Amino acid sequence: MGDVLGWRCKFGVMGPSTNTVVQPDYDMMRPAGVTNHYSRIYTPNADAISNETFLAGARLIGNNTLDAVKSVMTCKPDHLVMGMSAVTFFDGAKGADAFVKQVEDVSGLKISVGSHSCTAAMNAYGGVKNISIMSPYWPAMNEQVARYFTDMGFTVKKDIAMHCPSWTGIAEVTPKQCVDAIKAIDGDDVDAIVQVGTNLSMVKLAVMAEMWLGKPVIAINTATYWHALRTMGIQDKVAGCGPLLERF
Incomplete structure (x- = not known):
């Protein structure tokens, strides 16, 4: 017997510990039988006062992501969702692919990330x-x-x-x-x-x-969660969150 609440799919979601938007956004788009399980990426709330400090802070989040991945894996999710976008854009398409491979190698699961999800969304349109x-x-x-x-x-x-x-x-x-x-x-x-x-x-x-x-x-939150649902074969239409979830 499967999970009594996540009987269709359990998502393991990694997001910065400072992020207060992605969790309610994803929960708003969650169909019945799908559950979201959050693992916080430790993120000091550093002041971003320059290009250099912003990039350094974003890379720190990237460096801490694998610990969050290992933590969320203990609930036996079916698919991973990256709730932080900056690290999925570093170093262009090759960097995005390298990040995905790193997480998938550690977890043994597929992951939906913001960069590739936005590309998939534009291709869907x-x-x-x-x-x-x-x-x-x-x-x-x-x-x-x-x-x-x-x-x-x-x-x-x-x-x-x-x-x-x-x-x-x-x-x-x-x-x-x-x-x-x-x-x-x-x-x-x-x-x-x-x-x-x-x-x-x-x-x-x-x-x-x-x-x-x-x-x-x-x-980006819509695109990433849409990508995760469709990757898992969940085709439910979610009203009120735009054409991606209503038409594609």
């Missing part, structure tokens, strides 16, 4: 070539994100880094700030807007933005 990127990061991290998407065959037209001063500060970004960022990077030459940074609350706002812009607005 179809016709997406030119994109803009918004993030709570600093510009040096945006360069890593742009490098990854360029490696994957997309052209990055515009980007905006919101210069959040701390890891917990990302969750304090207001909807108005997000709307202003979307407007700043939109254009007739942009096929889709991609939001990265899992502690930035964008699931519901992305749905509304997609309606008013008439083009895909992909929130």
Whole structure:
């Protein structure tokens, strides 16, 4: 007999200990019979006051990820989900693949990560070539994100880094700030807007933005959880969280 609550699938989710958005976001998108089991990646809430300190902090999270993987494996999950996006963009497509391989080698399970999930989401929509990127990061991290998407065959037209001063500060970004960022990077030459940074609350706002812009607005938490569900063969349509979970 399987798990009485996670009888369809148990997800092991790794997220920074400072992240307060990804857990409620994933739980909001969880179908019946699927359960999410969180393992915190130890993350000091260091102040990000420069490109250098942001990158150093993000790499520290990456270095601590495997401990969280080993911890969550004790509940015998069926699939892993990475609830932190920055480390999945480092060093372009090769870096993303290397990170996935490292986790999968340790766990023996497949993992859904933000970078590849956003690529899969844009491919599901179809016709997406030119994109803009918004993030709570600093510009040096945006360069890593742009490098990854360029490696994957997309052209990055515009980007905006919101210069959040701390890891917990990302969750304090207001909807108005997000709307202003979307407007700043939109254009007739942009096929889709991609939001990265899992502690930035964008699931519901992305749905509304997609309606008013008439083009895909992909929130990374939506893309990653959608990818995890579909990878496990779970095709449930989840209302209210956008076309990825309602149509694809």
